[in-house]
Amino acid sequence: MRSISHFIDGTSFSAGSLSRSQDVFDPNTGRVQASVELGDGGTLERAVAAAKAAQPAWAALNPQRRARVMFEFKRLIEAHMDELALLLASEHGKVVSDARGDIQRGLDVVEFACGVPHLMKGDYTEGAGPGIDVYSMRQPLGVVAGVTPFNFPAMIPLWMLAPAIACGNAFILKPSERDPTVPVRLAELMTEAGLPRGVLNVAHGDKAMVDAILDHPDIKAVSFVGSSDVAQYVYGRGAAKGKRMQCMGGAKNHGVVLPDADLDQTVADIMGAAYGSAGERCMALPVVVPVGEGTAEALREKLVSAIGGLRVGVSTDERAHFGPVVSAAHKARVERYIQMGVDEGAELVIDGRGFALKGHEQGFFMGPTLFDRVTPAMQTYQEEIFGPVLQMVRAESLPEAIGLASRHPYGNGVAIFTRNGEAAREFAAQVEVGMVGINVPIPVPVSYHTFGGWKRSGFGDLNQYGMDGVRFYTRTKTVTSRWPKTGPVSDQSFVMPTLSGR
Ligand code: NAD
Numbered sequence: 001m002r003s004i005s006h007f008i009d010g011t012s013f014s015a016g017s018l019s020r021s022q023d024v025f026d027p028n029t030g031r032v033q034a035s036v037e038l039g040d041g042g043t044l045e046r047a048v049a050a051a052k053a054a055q056p057a058w059a060a061l062n063p064q065r066r067a068r069v070m071f072e073f074k075r076l077i078e079a080h081m082d083e084l085a086l087l088l089a090s091e092h093g094k095v096v097s098d099a100r101g102d103i104q105r106g107l108d109v110v111e112f113a114c115g116v117p118h119l120m121k122g123d124y125t126e127g128a129g130p131g132i133d134v135y136s137m138r139q140p141l142g143v144v145a146g147v148t149p150f151n152f153p154a155m156i157p158l159w160m161l162a163p164a165i166a167c168g169n170a171f172i173l174k175p176s177e178r179d180p181t182v183p184v185r186l187a188e189l190m191t192e193a194g195l196p197r198g199v200l201n202v203a204h205g206d207k208a209m210v211d212a213i214l215d216h217p218d219i220k221a222v223s224f225v226g227s228s229d230v231a232q233y234v235y236g237r238g239a240a241k242g243k244r245m246q247c248m249g250g251a252k253n254h255g256v257v258l259p260d261a262d263l264d265q266t267v268a269d270i271m272g273a274a275y276g277s278a279g280e281r282c283m284a285l286p287v288v289v290p291v292g293e294g295t296a297e298a299l300r301e302k303l304v305s306a307i308g309g310l311r312v313g314v315s316t317d318e319r320a321h322f323g324p325v326v327s328a329a330h331k332a333r334v335e336r337y338i339q340m341g342v343d344e345g346a347e348l349v350i351d352g353r354g355f356a357l358k359g360h361e362q363g364f365f366m367g368p369t370l371f372d373r374v375t376p377a378m379q380t381y382q383e384e385i386f387g388p389v390l391q392m393v394r395a396e397s398l399p400e401a402i403g404l405a406s407r408h409p410y411g412n413g414v415a416i417f418t419r420n421g422e423a424a425r426e427f428a429a430q431v432e433v434g435m436v437g438i439n440v441p442i443p444v445p446v447s448y449h450t451f452g453g454w455k456r457s458g459f460g461d462l463n464q465y466g467m468d469g470v471r472f473y474t475r476t477k478t479v480t481s482r483w484p485k486t487g488p489v490s491d492q493s494f495v496m497p498t499l500s501g502r
Helices: 039-060 065-081 082-093 096-113 155-166 181-192 205-213 228-240 263-278 291-306 327-342 398-407 420-428 466-472
Strands: 002-004 007-008 009-015 020-026 031-038 125-131 130-138 143-147 170-174 201-204 219-225 243-249 254-257 285-289 348-350 369-372 389-392 413-417 435-440 473-480
Touching: 007 039, 007 181, 020 082, 031 413, 039 130, 039 143, 039 170, 039 201, 039 205, 065 082, 065 096, 065 155, 065 181, 082 096, 082 181, 143 155, 143 205, 155 170, 155 181, 155 466, 170 205, 170 466, 181 201, 205 219, 205 228, 219 228, 228 243, 254 263, 254 398, 263 291, 263 389, 263 413, 285 291, 285 398, 285 466, 291 348, 291 369, 291 389, 327 389, 389 473, 398 420, 413 420, 420 435, 466 473
Parallel strands: 002 031, 143 170, 143 219, 170 201, 219 243, 254 285, 254 413, 285 389, 369 389, 413 435
Antiparallel strands: 007 009, 007 201, 020 031, 125 130, 130 473, 348 369
16 A cells, blocks of 8 residues: 655655554545555654754745745646646545645745745835934744645645745645645655755654644744644644744634625525535635525525535546545534534535445545524534535624624634625625625635634734735844944943934
């Protein structure tokens, strides 16, 4: 069976037979297709040593040369797109067209990082005082790390490693142990693009590896994306060690539908956002909030009809709308939530349990589920399900709908569907959520803006990618310099230097 090793100091590294390992499944067949090594503190030491040795020379290269490596990396990812998408789909379960989207959204951040000479420029003030000039510069932190979830095995590692490395850091990636192959391929491609060995290392593992990263004194910053309880734990433990931390968590995004929305377009948008990638996206729309009974009835009828047309299939089925969920355990968890919804009194309109794909009965497939008359007090509403399950929560007014999204413990994304500009503007201004879509169901910001949720969806202050990515992976040094004209020595002064007077 294929064994997936770490990637350290520019090459594959295996700790040998003593290492712990974990099965990697093909969710389409339910079969084990590989085994990934789970590293320990010793593996991390090796990665940190390689990173520490490589980082100073990498940081000392002028930024244009670092950008050239990013340009070549971008070209190589594009050249390997088909291979990467197939690999990704076979471990994650998403359909190949969606896997290409996963890679492309990461590639967008690589493209952004190609602008690093411009992005790292500091500020300059000439003549801030007599003969005094002030300038600031951005310097890399040194060795930094990223811990990523299973649901975007290309995009999220690239969100982190592209700006971190372009800014002159060395990076240690701890990808999800459930789909670890694509992150290793990305590291191989970056090495092929000319990245000096040791600048990017991939150390596989589970909680033990994450804890070792959080406790390591030579790792200066950790970027995390995953579920909220783990994000909060990682944030707390890393911050207590004095590290710079950014930790993105789970989500429960609401799609608010006003009576004047174009319902056919809205339903088309909601279908993709709720069921695409089997609902395993932190920017999925698992909650729809129709405003007014008339909207709710019309929406429900159209949703039921659209769900009837959904095709669940294997990742390589070009006509499939979505594939299996990631694991048998995750499938069982989603099914437990569906039963909980029934027990709580929500109306189960379409039940996706018990779905089996002919010829792939052992795959982790689920059909689409639709609940109506879900209420805010229900546990299935409060918690993230992360499967192909759409819950309808009926509201009577726009303020009630805004209140629902604002009071929800998660605050990653939200969308409103309407033709009313005034209502949309008010919604965007008021709602307590980090990313808002106006007639855009999955408002993941483009790479030169920045990604981050509020409340339990994000711990730390700086977002992923965009200028926040550059800020996170650099620190500012400000230099105040004086080059006085030749003349008499100025008097000693024991007061705080100021620019007194007008
Ligand atoms: P997860 O929290 O189980 O795992 C994320 C990472 O943390 C993995 O690398 C894993 O090995 C590690 N990990 C798991 N348990 C740990 C522990 N107890 N201590 C330390 N590390 C631990 O998340 P997942 O199931 O891989 O991913 C799905 C979750 O990620 C969902 O909640 C989803 O909403 C969230 N997500 C959020 C965003 C965002 O940007 N907000 C993006 C994608 C996914």
